[in-house]
Amino acid sequence: MTTATNIIDTTKEFLDRGYSHDFRNDGGTLHDVTVDRQIDLQDIHVDAAYRFELSPDSTDASNFYAITDRKHGTKGLLIDAFDLLEATGETPLSSLLSKTQEQRRDDDAEAPTRFGLRKVAKAEFGADPDRYVLRIGFPDFPACPFGESYSMLGFDTAEQTYVWLATKILRDDRLVRVPFQCAEIPDND
Template sequence: MILEVNDVVGAVSELVGRGYFGEYRIKDGQLYDLSVDKPVPVSDIHVDVSVRFESDPETGSGTNIFAISDRSTHQRGLLVDAFDMLVQECSKELFERLKTGPRETLKSEENVPSRYGLRKVYKSEFDEDPDRFVLRVGFPDFPPCPFAQSFSVLGFDTAEQQYVWLVTTILRDSRLTRVPYQNADTPDTD
């Protein structure tokens, strides 16, 4: 499958146009089909294509999009790994399955001061005042996601009281405080 796009929004739009209407998420280490709120057995997962957009060559952070077909239900949908954290959220078996599909690496988004309409925070800014930023989990006031899905976690600048995009190296930093909304599940990123 060849995609002729140069950004995440374009890739998602093109894949939806090719019939990948379903939405998948990682929950408890498994791939969940959100339309039926059930896990998909790893043996039923076929990755038709995965696309990676490198966003910061120095840190290796990026966004991954997986176009997935469920072999048992014939459902097709997308898994978007906007924080480049699947290795920490998936079971080992699921992570290995996701790596099996054909892979494309597309446009580099170097020096992008914002991402998805959110101010981008780099590690150097975080290191100056790590207590200023938190990772909010499951908050109902998240801004709309530009690729027809929804955010499950987002960075928050407590000084400016606004949502921000945290680069992957910050998400992996043990000093980043995770703040779940009431009873929201906190992703295990250790």
């Protein structure tokens, strides 16, 4: 059990507790990026799962999972900062993860910034959707507070700065996705 009230502090707490591997959702399966290995679902133990809601209507949230790979004895984190895991549809992995998830209100939720970036709400995007794009795989992304690196970030073309886009914007068909060179473009779903 953690006493942390936001995803950054929770991540730091679990890193200090030895959760050193970086896990990713790979098409509905769990991949250990640290050692480049697929993890069988029967070997997964979800030690902690939190959903940090950023707004009262929970339309913007981040998900945090502390996971043990029982077969290999490794512990790591799966961080769904964009709340996109459910967008992949119902998979055995998403079912397993959602069973143990505790919901919390992020103590930074009222701030107009998210992870040090200006936060753009759905209404602001809707007023001028051509102003914002989703950059994918760009080398000039700012530092990620989780000690990793961002794979995609919003970009305000008027101010020429990176921004944090609310989750609903990521699912909006009007959002233009701009890959850096040959980066893969994630679906809107």
